[in-house]
Amino acid sequence: MTLYALQNLTVEIAGNQLVQDVSLEVEAGQCTAIIGASGSGKSLTCLTPFGLNSGSAIGSMMLDGIDLSNATAAEMRSARSQLTGFVFQQPMTALTPHLTVGAQLREAGAQGGFAFTRSDMIQKLERVGLSRADEKLDQFPHRLSGGERQRVLIAAAIAHNPKLLIADEPTSALDAALRSEIMHLLDELRAEHGLGMLLVSHDLASVEGHADQLIVMDQGSVVESGPVAEVIANPKQDYTKRLIAATPRLEEPPPVLSDTGEIVLETSDICVEFPKPGWRRGKVRAIEDANITVRQGEALAIVGGSGSGKSTLGRAIAGIGPVTSGSIFWENELLPERRNRSLSMRALIQPVFQDPVASLDPQWKVSDIVAEPLINLRSEILKPDRIIKVQQVLNEVGLGDEYHDRSPTSLSGGQAQRVAIARAIVADSHMLVLDEATSALDPLVGAEILKLLAQLQREKDLSIIFITHDIAAARRLCHRIVVLDEGHIVEAGNMGDVLQNPQNETTKKLLAVS
Amino acid sequence: MLALIVRRLLTAIPTLLGIILASFFLMRSAPGGPFDGERPLPPEVQEALRETYGLDKPLWEQAWIYISRLLQGDFGPSLVYRDFTVTELVAQGLPISLTLGGLAILLALLIGVTAGLFAAVKAGKMIDKSIMMLATVATALPTFVTGPALALFFGLWLGLLPVSGRGEGMAWLIMPVVALALPVSGAIAKLTRAGLATVLKQDHIRTARARGLPETKILFKHGLRPALVPVASYLGPAAAGLLTGAVVVETVFGLPGLGRYFVQGALNRDYPLVLGVVTLYAALIILFNLFADLIYGWLDPRMREE
Amino acid sequence: MKSLLHPSHWPLWVVIALIAAALLLPFILPWTYDQIDWDAVRAPAFTGSHLLGTDEIGRDRLARLAAGTRVTIMVAIAAALVSLIVGITWGATAGWVGGKVDEAMMRFVDALYALPFMFIVILLMVIFGRSILLVFVGIGLVEWLTMARVVRGQVMALKQRPFILAAEAAGTKPLTIVIKHILPNIAGVALAYLMLTVPQVVMVESFLSFLGLGVQEPLTSLGILVKEGADDMDVAPLGLLLPGGVLVLILVCLTVEGERLRDTYS
16 A cells, blocks of 8 residues: 655756656655765755755655645644654764653654653664663663664654654764664564655665665656666666676776786884873774784775774875874884874875865865975976876876866866865875775765776875775775774775675675675 | 862862952052042041051951951951941842843843754854844943933933832832843854854764754754753853943942942942952852863863863 | 855854954054043934044944944953964863773863853953953963863764774874874854854953953053943943944954855854
8 A cells, every 4th residue: 555655746946846747655664765976956855845944845745544745734743653663874972962762752742642651762772772771761862872862763753653663874974883783673663564665765775675666867857767676677777787796896807907016114102092081091903913814905994883983094105194102104114103104105095085075174275286296296306297297196186177277176076076176186196095985975076986996006006095884895806805994904805705604793794784 | 070060169169268368469459549539638637547447457367367368258347338247248249140140141041042043954044144243232332321211211312211219019120130241242252153054064963963853953952952062161261251231230220239348448448348359259250160160061071171 | 175266155244344443443543442531421323524423421332433443352362362273282181092081081171061160261350450461361261161171072072983903003193193183174163153252252352341250441442431321321322332243243243254164064
């Protein structure tokens, strides 16, 4: 039975049509997933009909026999409070900070007409997998971890036995290891309560196996829709094909990687400690006894969840983060930490960061940004040659002359990341440390950047350290893999071997979500 | 919670001591003395007076004597109003200043939070813009202009309110309190409005809305408390500002509050009087900041952790 | 940001017009601000060459208003610059160095924030004489706190941005990073807060002058004029309303302009 149906939905914000002619259906007990890049209108499509953002929705919107398109404010509120539950992307901020978990759960029930007793609420929290639920009822949200908060939000979203659950990127803000747990929980609850679910995600891989129907959106319109397995196995539209090709999956055949040479980088027992914040004494160990090697022309993946210390290790190697003890060698020569690194040593290793826009100074223009390492690290190159070199490198990363005078704020994420890569290779560095360099980008753009990196690696015989939480993406580029958990290297080996036969629990969890 | 209060009070002691010592040495390093006056007294008399008040002893010893007396609640004698002790002067002035300051902050909170809330509810509309414009004008109204101006209009021209001193009843309080409260209420209105604008865009408001709560309930139950955090952190500086403003208001309206004693004491080099008033002011402000901290914790439980 | 010529910048233009008038009037008016016209004591407005009349000892009101505005604005700009320099240096150092140094420096700022600092300034004025130099140094030393906090917050946030790390990796020296990457990125916010500091300083200066602790005769300032006006308001309300009005106008305009600037940068 069709629970929720949108027909020819159009969403307007301030006179701009951001969503056009979207039609979709959610059956009771089934899951419909919307997939799209940022700006594709997927969140607008699922939130605007319920008046949860500033846009106005035009079209037919039928929820369980009620027409939302001409509902009064009170009818709309009761549609939200009784028929529908919502789970949002950011568990850290989606709960009211000054109300206890219990108060918020009780409120959600009360809105749907249920008066919960304490034991009801404990039971509801236990059902979503929250341990020590009794204690948590009296706690404020900030005491809970991100995963715990998302469980509380889910408990509150289904507290009033809704018929429809709308989940807007429910797992994208969570640590990789938690994602599959939350997705499985949602599947179970759907089966138990006969809930219809509308799931929104930017990541095709994350909805596979959880959704029945798939809707692919791009630039405010539906590109393709149909049963999930059918769309993935046999995509009809060009955009869907590219999206599927761009989404790294573990099932795909292993890539052909270039040969590697001698060991160039070696670390011995690196430890990194940070002082605890405030005046308190004591230190936090972010990295403990890390030993890694990287060969000429080799790409090494450093994989781990958030807080595993993978970025700290990368920064220590790139000379932009502290090293407490241990040493880093480049072709048997010691690389000191941070400020003590000489300019010629700096020229060897260059970083690229996750947030492409934040990694470019908004006050500088593109050509100056790319020239900055040249001026310091290759001061023998004179100005006319420098200009030529900058132009040449920007061309190599696929940016034409028209980009030279642009300001970073006018660039798209993909373009900005290309500028950042140009800056990293302009001084003829031998190694790149890529810290989640593709994670903040839309899948299509991320795949292109990954391709560009592979190409640059081949052409320049670059060594690469690829820091990521996404093993499937790392597999497209990397020869070997190191898995980090709470500052320790828990597994290391050739990419193929580790994927086929993972030994450590952390590795298995990370593989489960890739 | 109790631990926080105790810790704050303990850290307040060195702060207070620091202020007292700084003011003490600052005053003493100044040229001129309390017995200069219009007609200089004969040197022997000055010498005798200095001896009587212990001003001939080394500075450190004087400081030590002052602080040990202070611990027993004795602010020492006034050097200028020689018939009174500082304690007596302060006991007379403090209630007036406290009444003025206390009423002013209450009035400012009342006007400011209400206006800010109202503007936030009508966000973007004409009334919102008008309220915010008025609030900006109010913050730019110095007490030493509004005080005399109010006195001119309501006192001299309309004859509605007493211009100077404390007459019968409570009417004498109205103009000084309004003059004091105006700029603070403008600032509070702006902070409330801005706080609500920020909070109402946050994710937890969308969660509440998704639960189907009516808008007014969302505003009061989920929005208002976090939105008032900036207001709470403004209360400390506001209290300091009010005490400063009170100096002017007391002068303008001829009220024998602490502020007037402070200015006159400073001009006359009445060391104990000035020190006494500074100590009291500092203690008041420290207490008020502690109070603001407690409100903070209630508004946002995340602040209790620190 | 819209061009400064845009009508929405009217507050800035009002202030500029006032300053221009204050600067130009002495060349036009037949009276100087301290000159006594024995024939026209307490003259009402439009008496002879006294457009706005004279005060209780026969000095031209308009000339005094212009002189007071000049002094007030001059002190305000000088003191705001003092606060800008101290605030940026303090805030940028704390934010850039970070750690315990930052903690200690900001605790100090917090402590000063909570203090009756105005009273210490009053003490300073009383004790060290009442020179105009001391007035703006004293005020500048009070008003730098907000600037320091804002700048420190900005620097802390910028320091975390990857482009600073990228500059380090590119071999740019720390001082160069501060000058070429950090400072240009905080300039807008600092300018906005400078704009907001000016009315604060105007307020403090007039307050001190009102109490007789700021600018001293024969110089005059808006605060002194308000004080004189207040003492004589039962006879000549114009003496209070004129300088009071000009003062409030300057304060309102600077605040409106400064707040708009701040909102565009944060």
